[in-house]
Amino acid sequence: MELESLTIGQYEFVQNAFSFGLAVMAATTLFLWFSRGLVTPNYRMAITISGLVTAIAGYHYLQIMLSWQSAFSVTVDTIETTGSPFNQAYRYVDWLLTVPLLLVELILVMKLARGETISKSVWLGGAAALMIILGYPGEVADTAGVRFTFWVLSxxxxxxxxxxxxxxxRGSIDKQPENVRGLINGAAYLVVVSWLFYPIVFLFPLIGLTGGAAIVAVEVGYTIADIVAKAVFGLLILAIAIRKSENETGERVAVPGTGTAKEPSSAGGSAKTAK
Amino acid sequence: MELESLTIGQYEFVQNAFSFGLAVMAATTLFLWFSRGLVTPNYRMAITISGLVTAIAGYHYLQIMLSWQSAFSVTVDTIETTGSPFNQAYRYVDWLLTVPLLLVELILVMKLARGETISKSVWLGGAAALMIILGYPGEVADTAGVRFTFWVLSxxxxxxxxxxxxxxxRGSIDKQPENVRGLINGAAYLVVVSWLFYPIVFLFPLIGLTGGAAIVAVEVGYTIADIVAKAVFGLLILAIAIRKSENETGERVAVPGTGTAKEPSSAGGSAKTAK
Known part of the structure; x- marks a missing residue:
């Protein structure tokens, strides 16, 4: 990356995007974990993992932001690279953990038979891990040929x-209750659409996009794609879990809620006042 | 901003205001989350989000304070700018997240029908996000014309x-129980009044207010406006939620406490007192 070509405004915009990513991931994590008690135990593991994904992403956005800051020396009217490298690889470390877990979230919230849950998690999660592992050598490669080869493999x-x-x-989605099928389809397509961004960005250096504006586009674009694929996706998983919990208990979960509602169960750091 | 024109006393006053903001936001977050168990499940998501808003604001006050400190080199009797820029934009990153959520808090605590809750959240939250996004190019603009143009758009x-x-x-508020209508009106007006501060401050540079005193007025003023719009507002949301919980259960919530009272429901990290 040609970090030297960045202007102060571009540097600050990317810095703000990283800080925004960190704040969104951390806030979503807390929100998801606070909301665990709203769903029946059937869906709690899906919500726990949704929050783990955003927590892991938040940690990596902190690391990326610190690496970004250390790569530049900025004053009010000058910007220089310090020589300290900007560590892009934190993204790969993050994805290696979060991308398989994202797929597991989706499978868990569908509440398939146990054998199917395990086999689909292993196959989809394994493919996701393989995709990230094969992308990494291309990302750090010096030549366009190697970069392109690993792009194809990935x-x-x-x-x-x-x-x-x-x-x-498709078959599993069609077996879902009718009032959540749209949401689950939406979640599956959200994954596909937000993921399309990554292989496209990966090709940027090959087509000559390497200046300051390209760096901004890549870093801000990755940040937006991560927010959609992890935070927005996690909230969609929560919405699915709440609706399925309502189907199971026949009660309206108290959010945003009309009518009285009991919590669907007693777990999640609850209290009991006995005499 | 003409940071050079600041006196030591002005620098320290702003520093103390940022530290105050951080402490208020962090304390309010903890208070709100500790109080989740005081309200029925219907209002818990409103309280969770109120605490998220102050948590996100606290994080950004930490970032703003660190950026402020790095912009100056101060001794007992000298103050110099280091050349490191003071990053005003953290405020925009903060507002982009917190301002839509503030409106969602208010909508959630009203407990409207689910469809109405979602549509009002999307419209008001979307308008709030748009307002912040349109303000940012004006804030970082070099010319008065651009600044004014984006002020108008925002x-x-x-x-x-x-x-x-x-x-x-109005219609939704009039349907609220009589004993909370005043509080909800108060919360809505608190938003309007505290928000009026922001567009006025935004215009300061256009009317020539740029010296040390103006910087103090802007930074301390934003901090006070943020505390009112987020922390005081969050506590008002909690008060509304407590009163509505009492209406629903017919029991007095044990705060500020008169007589004995049971918690209205069983969730929320409470203790177990067994004999």
Whole structure:
């Protein structure tokens, strides 16, 4: 990356985007974990993992932000690179953990049979991990040929996952209660659409996009894609879990809620006042 | 900003205001989350989000304070700018997240029908986000013309929100129980009044207010406005939620406490007192 070509305004915009990403991920984590008590125990693991994904992403946004700050020496009217490298690889460390877990969230909230849950988690999660592992050598490669080769290799598990989400899960989605099918379809498509950003950005250096504006586009674009794929996705998983909990208990979960509602169960740091 | 014109006393006053803001936001967050168990499940998401707003604001006051400190080199009797820029934009990053959530708090505590809750949250929250996004290019602009143009653009969603709070929500507020109507009106007006500060301050540089005293007025003024709009507002939301919980359960919530009272429900990290 040609970090030297960045202006002060571009540096600050990316810095603000990283800080925004950190705040969104941390806030979403707390919100998801506070909301665990709103769903029946069937869906609590999906919510726990949704919050873990945003928590892990928040940690990596902190690391990325600190690495970004250390790569530049900025004053009111000058900007210089310090020579300290900007560590892009934190993104890969993050994705290696969060991307398989994202798919597991979706599978868990569908509440399939146990064998199916495990096999789909292993296959989709494994493909996701493989996709990230194959992308990394391309990201750090010096030559366009190596970069492109690993892009192609990484696209194989990527396309397998897209196929599974759009076609392979069809049967399982059709068995979901009617009032959540739209939301689950939405979550599956949200994954596919937000993920499309990554392989496109990966090709930027190959087509000559490497200046300051390209760096801003890549970093801000990755941040937005991460927020959509992790935070927005996590909230969608929560919405699905709440609706399915209502289906199961026949009670309206108290959010945003009309009418009286009991919490669907007693877990989640609750209290009991006995005499 | 003409940071050079600041005196040591002015620097320290602003520093203390930022530290005050951080402490108020952090303390309010903890108070709100500790108080979640005092309200029925119907209002817990409103309290969770109120605490998230102050938590996010606290994080940004920490960032703003650190940025402020790094912009100056201060001894007992000298003050110099270091050249490190004071990053005003953290305020925009903060507002982009917290301002839509503030409106969602107010809508959630009203406990409208679910469809109405979602549509009002999307419209008011979306308008709030648009208002912040349109303000940012003006804030970082070099010329008065650009600053003024984006001020005007940003005022459009601002006025829409004010209209909704003062007129549009009227019907929903009138349907609230009588003993909380005054509080909810108060919360809506608190938003309008505390928000008026922001567009006025935004215009300061255009009317020539840029010296040390103006910087103090802007930074301390923003801090007071943030405390009113987020912390005081959050506590008002809690008061509304407590009173509505009492209406629903017919029991006095044990705060500030007269007589014995049971918690209205069983959740929220409380203790167990067994004999």
């Amino acid at each position: 696209m194989i598990p990527f396309l397998y996952i897209v196929y599974q989400l759009v076609i392979g899960l | 005022m459009i969603p601002f006025l829409y929100i004010v209209y909704q709070l003062v007129i549009g929500l």
